[in-house]
Amino acid sequence: MMTKYAAQPEPVYLNPEAVARAVGGKARGNKVTCHAPGHRKGSPEVSITVDPSAPRGLLVHCFSGEDPVEVKDWVLRMCGEPDFSPGVKSDRTQPTSHLRLVHKEEPPRAFSDRHLIAQGYRHAVTYDYADANGEVVFEVLRYEHDTLAKTFIQRRPDGHGGYLAGRGEPILYRIPDIAANTEDPVFVVEGEKDADRLASLGFLATTVPNGSWPEELSALSGRRVFVLADNDATGDKKSKLAAEKLAGIATVSCIDLPGLLEKQDVSDWLDAGNDADALVALCSSADPIPANDNEPSAPAFSIFDWTVDRFVGEAPAVEYLVDGVMPLGVPGMVAAMGDTGKSYAMLELHRRVSFGSSMYAPPVFGGKVIAEGVSVMVTSEDDRGEVHRRIASLDPHGERHTSAGKRMIVVPMPSAGGARAYWKEDRKHGLIETDDFKRLCDQLKSIDGLRLVTFDPLASFAHLPLNEDPAAGQFVCTSIGRLTSETGATILTAHHMRKLQKPIETLGDARDAIRGSSALVDGLRWVYAMWPADESRAKRVCKTLGIEFSPGKVVLGGVVKANGAARRVVTTYVRNEFGLLVDRTAGLSASAPPQGDLLQALAMAIGAAAAAGSPFTKTGAGGLFEMKERLPDELKALSKGRIDHLATQALEQGAVVRAAAKGEKTAKWLDVPGGMFAIGLGNFNTGSPR
Template identity: 30%
Template sequence: MNAVFDFNTATRQDARPVRNRVRGVVNPAEAFREFLLSKGLHPGGSVAPTGDRVQRCPADGDKPGRTSGWYVFYVDDLPAGEAGDWRTGESWTWCAKEKDSLSFEESKIAQAHLERARRMREQERARLAAEAAARAEKEWTRAVRCGAHPYLSQKDVSAYGLKMAAGKLLVPVMDSAGALRSLQFIDADGNKKFLFGGAIAGCFHRIPGTDDVVAVAEGYATAASIHRATGWTVLTAFNAGNLLPVARAWRDVHPGCRLVICGDDDRWTSTGNVGRAKAEACAKEVGGVALFPSFAADEGRPTDWNDLHQREGLEEVKRQLLAGAEQRRRDIRSWGLDRFAGKAPERRWLVENIMPCGAVFVLAAMGDAGKGLLTLDLGLKVAGKVALRENGGDDAQDFNPDLAAFGNRILRQGPVAVISAEDSADEVHRRLQSIGVGRAREMYVLPLPNAGGPLPVIVPGKHGPELSADWLELRAQLVELRPALIVIDPLASFVMADINADPAVGAFTMGHMAQLAQETDAAVVLVHHLAKSKANVATPEEARALIRGTSAIVDNARAAYVLWNVEEKAGRTACAALGVDWARNRVMKGCLVKSNGPGDREIKTWIRNEAGLLEVRNEQLRSAARERTPALLDSLAAACAEAAQRGQPFTKTGANGLFTRRQELPAELRSLARHPLETYAQRLLEAKRLVLCIAKGSTSKKWLDVPDGDFALGMGQFATGATEDKENDS
């Protein structure tokens, strides 16, 4: 007899099968310990709840005493935990129940455990990274300059920015702000390791070079081969997974940079071509191009650009890279509005509202104006912070907020490079001594007459102006220095073409200088000359028109400043106000004549001090004027009263005006220009210390007298020869 099927007790056919998903119900701690062991971590004989801390433990591959493993473990409400390996960056989560069997409340508990573990993990990671950075600074300081090393010989590359200690190469691991975060150690056999806990993500080693292309590569030897073949700036990311974080970090600081991701072609591995996949994904995200070496033969399973270098030579490396980079020189699709999302970076100044950071600044004046001494003084002030830091001071305390240049505050300090085409070492020495060098600073002055002679930046090429090889070599040093200020003095001496007449040469030169400014984040000051001098300049526009050469020079600069000579009388007046002796070429005017954005366009008075250095004296002149004003007003009122009393009153302006007849005024008033003299008269009128009077037979109220004077009372008589009948005088 067949069994009867009971629908009342049968299992639903659409129900999910019931499984026991609870793990370690009897002993969660032992279950979690087994999980740790399965991941290569060794917590010891037992595991206890960790609370609000991260527990360290040895991991597979650790040397005795090393604890690269870590875990957190909770037993309250729902047993759960997280673990990982600091050395590899891997991490894993564990729960006593499988994820798809958790109730809603259990899911919330598990999520809270994971969030708590994440916070503790990040705190511990930050602590370890800080310890590693401090240790890196100490070890880097103790290390020695890199000489010959077996690894370098084996790879046929040079040491770019490396040091040595205990027979190992030290590769600095830097963040995008230039801070040392860790070290990579490479021994003679090519074995590599990093400082425990040191930050790697987004950090890199930079080999400085030209900035038309910046390459990102995995390992140091690969990066060195690429740089040696192309001259590019190359960033070592240390592993394939770090290519994208490094490229992002560089792109954030240099948004206009052209990136080439030089990947490893890991085609021989059984786990997939990680090098190619990571490089291609990186290039796609940052708008770059991914390039991989192509080999003539596959013997030995080559993968990277150093392999190509050793097998087929640097010329082949160069050929492949240059050809590949040209494929996407400018990719317009990589410049969508997403590149400009978020808050725009704030404008940064080297000299507040005058000289921007990361931009080209033209300083123009006539010969013998003192531009060289002025830029040396600026350099000494900008370089001050570096020396104080080297002497053990705190940066924030060392910064002197009272430092000023061009009459405004200096807001940034750092290394300085001055390249002088005209001044000899002796002349530079004399100038530095005259203004006082003070404490040693990280400032470099390259006097070309003593340092190899002329150094052309721009030379004629087959298809137009191009950069010289000598300049590219020096430029790489400037990029490595990362100065706050670069001075090129004078611009015309560095361009072996007619920059003053040829707009194409001007545009090419200024475009290259703008690239240098962006690459170094420095203010690049180009010292230039005026085509002519004009003493009666009244506006910034008139001053701008004095700059020599094609308009491309000023048009392609971010900012430009002009200094010009003043008329003798104005110079004497300024000197007298400050109690200094007048001399020719001692007093000048200057102002910002071009600024792409905000800027201080006030025309300022510069007076040369005893050392020959021009200094802005506007505040002192204003102060002196304020101090002298009461006495000058008294003198003018008395002079007007006396003139009216003798029957020869002044008018404010015109043929009988104060300025026209200034020779009749006291000496302290005769030196005043028209505007201040007439302004003082107006102030006396407003204060009713002077009044405007009408002469007999006239309808024009114009003659100046004191309120109780004869002309004010209607009794004034013009003396013989007075000009009472000149009604057109105003």
């Protein structure tokens, strides 16, 4: 049956200046920046792209950790629009309240320089930008002043002997020269003056108007290009931008001219006594920048090399970071509602991976940390002071001041230069991994014994519409998966969950509440969700544990996605005096398990025993009642008939399965679905009952 696709929404044209006024920000082109709600100091935390093709005419990114959809709701409300729902078009047929934002095309204006002349400027020179046929497309006019800095304005022919203000789309400078000579190399410089100076020496040279690179660069396709930057920070940025724009189009080298003072350029270098021969000699020894297109492709493979007879001997056991719950060496996600405490819990996970974990420590993320090594956490939400306070509360005995401290790396981005974009969309190349991400990957790959890496939160590092575009979500997941395979570490991202109208009852409900397109969850191999317990359940838990109830005190969590063996049970967390979530599932009685009865506790005990290589049987010498000293307290006091009835219920509901050990034919051992015995790979520990 043919799939019926939803009609694309009509384009929405908004005026960036009006949007900026509505949110109290600043507009630059089609970009608007502003502070997020509740923020007033420092750099703007919200970036808004005014794009007619985007849902409701806006793409909104927030770099301070707030829920991106809630921030978009705030922007729309400030503009007088209803809240945003991904994939749902506004039901307004006549959006009268935002008509003041609708962009109207301004009529062309006649060119005038009277404002500059009135200030004492004088017209110094005109630079013609012509197409390959020599027809002038627009002009850049340079104005000079006795005491003020030089300035430039642009104009274009109106077809009647006059000029209109502005230039239209940019083109390269001196295209006719480049088109007429396809053999010589081309020099890219920062301004028309420098390009003309090089041309006077017989070189091919070009620049772009006001730093604006055109989309059309075919004139430089296949050419040898040398980029000559001015000697300052701006020059470095423009040189790097030129190399990026020409990557895959031309063979590019960036040349540092020796002996330049701050802010000097190639004209100054020539005025200092250097000549054309010196420039040629300098460029002849320059190595080209490797282009993306020149990177080696993945080696070819043959499907006939992968017949199943190559898999000989004993299959490798699954390695875990958190025993039976979180595999080692997989890409994953921890998703939670706002103010749940996921970042603190993830920091504790890093501490245990790097410092080791006591056998008496409560579980973390549903199990015991069994893989130790180096961990790296990159957080954009907490500054150096907050990280210090949290580490101090987690490490009261000062283990961080021993050799173990070198194994735990926590980078507070607000104190390390601000959050960086690791994934973004480039106008020319589409979805890309940024240079910042590639540099980080190189550092991570150099670490021996790397076990865990976390990006918290994902939205601060992925400057992409993750909540709206499945392709963006899949791109980020693929990138993280590749880094996982290159490092062998578990790589986690922190992400948001939606606030629902009704309480989350099951792990399936929790999975459905994760923000963004399904590509985010589907593209990762392991996902853990955390959400606050509803008030009645939380009060019941607090009463059972004998602690005082307060809002947000009790949090539930569990694995909602796993490609492979992982215990899928709901864990109950209680916030301690420092705000850290502590697993208290084992201490709850029959009235407290979040799924309403003792089946939850029984399934968890059965799964843990099987994962430890000592599985239960339903009855007999290894039976649940016969081995009840290994069960949690809430089950130990039950009669044999009650335990047998619970086991029967668990089997009927699929919470528990019968399984055969490796090499056995009889399915008598109990395990949870997806456990090692359940998939036929279970091994017994020495001394376990057989």
